[in-house]
Amino acid sequence: MAGGVQLLCLATSSGVPLYCRSKGESRQLPFSVIGSLNGVHMFGSNQDVLLTSTCTDNTRVCWRVFRDSITLIVMSSEEDASDLYLSRLLDNVFSAMVLVIGLDDLVNLKNVERLKRELRACYKLIDSLLAASDWIGDLTLCVDCVVSPDAAILQEVLEVFVAAAESNFGCLVVMGKVVVATEKWWRLAAQEVVLLAWLVGSLAPSSSRDYPIYLPHGSPTLVERFWSPLLEPLKTCFRLHHCSFPACSPLHHSIVGLLLINREQNKNLFTLQPHGVENTQQQEAILPPERRRSVLRQFYTLAVSAYFPADTTEDKPALHEEFHAGFTHAPSECYIVAEDHKCYGIQTQQHQLFLTFTADTPTFALRNIATKTLSLLTKEVPF
Known part of the structure; x- marks a missing residue:
C-alpha cells in the first residue's frame, strides 16, 4: 500500500x-x-x-x-x-x-x-x-480563509443576500476557502463550519443549489440579482485563493509555506504559494508542492503535540518533551532544521504561525523573519 x-x-x-x-x-x-x-x-x-x-x-x-x-x-x-x-x-x-x-x-x-x-x-x-488539497482545516479544525481587499463590500452584500433568503447563516466561499460570513455562521461549532466549507468545495460548480444541509433554500434568481454587480471583487477573491491574502503584503523570499491560525475565531490562512502564482515554477524548483504540503503538516503536528498542546484533553500529546528543571514557562516558539527545508513556529494568545523556509535560509534569521511575518499578517492584513 x-x-x-x-x-x-x-x-x-x-x-x-x-x-x-x-x-x-x-x-x-x-x-x-x-x-x-x-x-x-x-x-x-x-x-x-x-x-x-x-x-x-x-x-x-x-x-x-x-x-x-x-x-x-x-x-x-x-x-x-x-x-x-x-x-x-x-x-x-x-x-x-x-x-x-x-x-x-x-x-x-x-x-x-x-x-x-x-x-x-x-x-x-x-x-x-x-x-491532498490546498486546504488544511481537516488537521487544524479551523476554517481555511481568504483575505480579500474588498471584504467590506462583500460582507455588506452577503448580509443583504442572507436576509432576502430569510436566513441568519451564510458565507461566501471561493475554492473551499471562506472570504466572508455572517456573525451567526461563525458561531457554529468549529468542526461544523469546517465540514460545511469542505462540502461546498467538494460539490460540482453551480450558480445555485438547493441542498438539505446548508442554508439558504432560495430561488435561482437570488444569486444573480445580488452578486452580479460584484463580479470583479469576486474575481479578485478567486485570484487570491492560492495565496490566501493580497499580494500587497510581501513576505520574505525564503518562505515557501505558511499556516496562520486565529485561535479565537477558529480560522486559518494556509498557502503553499506565499509569493503568488507568478512565481510558482521558481518555488516548485526549490521544493515541490507535495513536499511543502507534507512538511508543513508534519511540522504543525509536531508543534501542537509536543510544544503547543491544546488546553483541552481532546488530543493527548503523542510526544512530550520534558524541559530541564528550572523552566516553568510553556514554550511559545519552536523550529526544526532538515536537509531540504527549515521550519519555525510561534504561538501567541490569539495566533499560531507555522512557516516553511528554504534550506539555505540562515537559522539565526528564522525568528526575526517569523516575528515580522506574524506582525504583517495580523496588523496590516489583518487576520
Missing part, C-alpha cells in the same frame, strides 16, 4: 463492511484482511483493552468506534501520517456522515443494505477529506 490511504467503515455489532474508500496507490482489501483488522480491535475490547493505533515499518493504522454503532479504520503509508492527523480524519469522516444523512440512521442501524445506499451520498465529501 505504498503512498496510499485505506478507509474502512463497518457496523460495530456485526462487523459488516459498509464502505471502503481509498486514496493513492491503495488497492481493495480482501474481506479476510478487513475481518482481521476489525477482529483484533474487537478482541482487545473484549479484554478491556482499548486499541487506538499501531504501526508497522511503513504503515500506520488507527481504529475508532462511534456511538457503539460505527467502526472506522484507517491505514496510511503516507509520510505525514500521524496519530493526531488520523484521529482527526476519523472524527471528521464520522461527522461528515452525520452531516449528510443524519445521526439517527447511524445509531439505530436496522437495515444495513439501506444504510449502504444512503452512505453513497457521503463519498464525495469523504474522498475530499482523504485527498
Whole structure:
C-alpha cells in the first residue's frame, strides 16, 4: 500500500463492511484482511483493552468506534501520517456522515443494505477529506480563509443576500476557502463550519443549489440579482485563493509555506504559494508542492503535540518533551532544521504561525523573519 490511504467503515455489532474508500496507490482489501483488522480491535475490547493505533515499518493504522454503532479504520503509508492527523480524519469522516444523512440512521442501524445506499451520498465529501488539497482545516479544525481587499463590500452584500433568503447563516466561499460570513455562521461549532466549507468545495460548480444541509433554500434568481454587480471583487477573491491574502503584503523570499491560525475565531490562512502564482515554477524548483504540503503538516503536528498542546484533553500529546528543571514557562516558539527545508513556529494568545523556509535560509534569521511575518499578517492584513 505504498503512498496510499485505506478507509474502512463497518457496523460495530456485526462487523459488516459498509464502505471502503481509498486514496493513492491503495488497492481493495480482501474481506479476510478487513475481518482481521476489525477482529483484533474487537478482541482487545473484549479484554478491556482499548486499541487506538499501531504501526508497522511503513504503515500506520488507527481504529475508532462511534456511538457503539460505527467502526472506522484507517491505514496510511503516507509520510505525514500521524496519530493526531488520523484521529482527526476519523472524527471528521464520522461527522461528515452525520452531516449528510443524519445521526439517527447511524445509531439505530436496522437495515444495513439501506444504510449502504444512503452512505453513497457521503463519498464525495469523504474522498475530499482523504485527498491532498490546498486546504488544511481537516488537521487544524479551523476554517481555511481568504483575505480579500474588498471584504467590506462583500460582507455588506452577503448580509443583504442572507436576509432576502430569510436566513441568519451564510458565507461566501471561493475554492473551499471562506472570504466572508455572517456573525451567526461563525458561531457554529468549529468542526461544523469546517465540514460545511469542505462540502461546498467538494460539490460540482453551480450558480445555485438547493441542498438539505446548508442554508439558504432560495430561488435561482437570488444569486444573480445580488452578486452580479460584484463580479470583479469576486474575481479578485478567486485570484487570491492560492495565496490566501493580497499580494500587497510581501513576505520574505525564503518562505515557501505558511499556516496562520486565529485561535479565537477558529480560522486559518494556509498557502503553499506565499509569493503568488507568478512565481510558482521558481518555488516548485526549490521544493515541490507535495513536499511543502507534507512538511508543513508534519511540522504543525509536531508543534501542537509536543510544544503547543491544546488546553483541552481532546488530543493527548503523542510526544512530550520534558524541559530541564528550572523552566516553568510553556514554550511559545519552536523550529526544526532538515536537509531540504527549515521550519519555525510561534504561538501567541490569539495566533499560531507555522512557516516553511528554504534550506539555505540562515537559522539565526528564522525568528526575526517569523516575528515580522506574524506582525504583517495580523496588523496590516489583518487576520
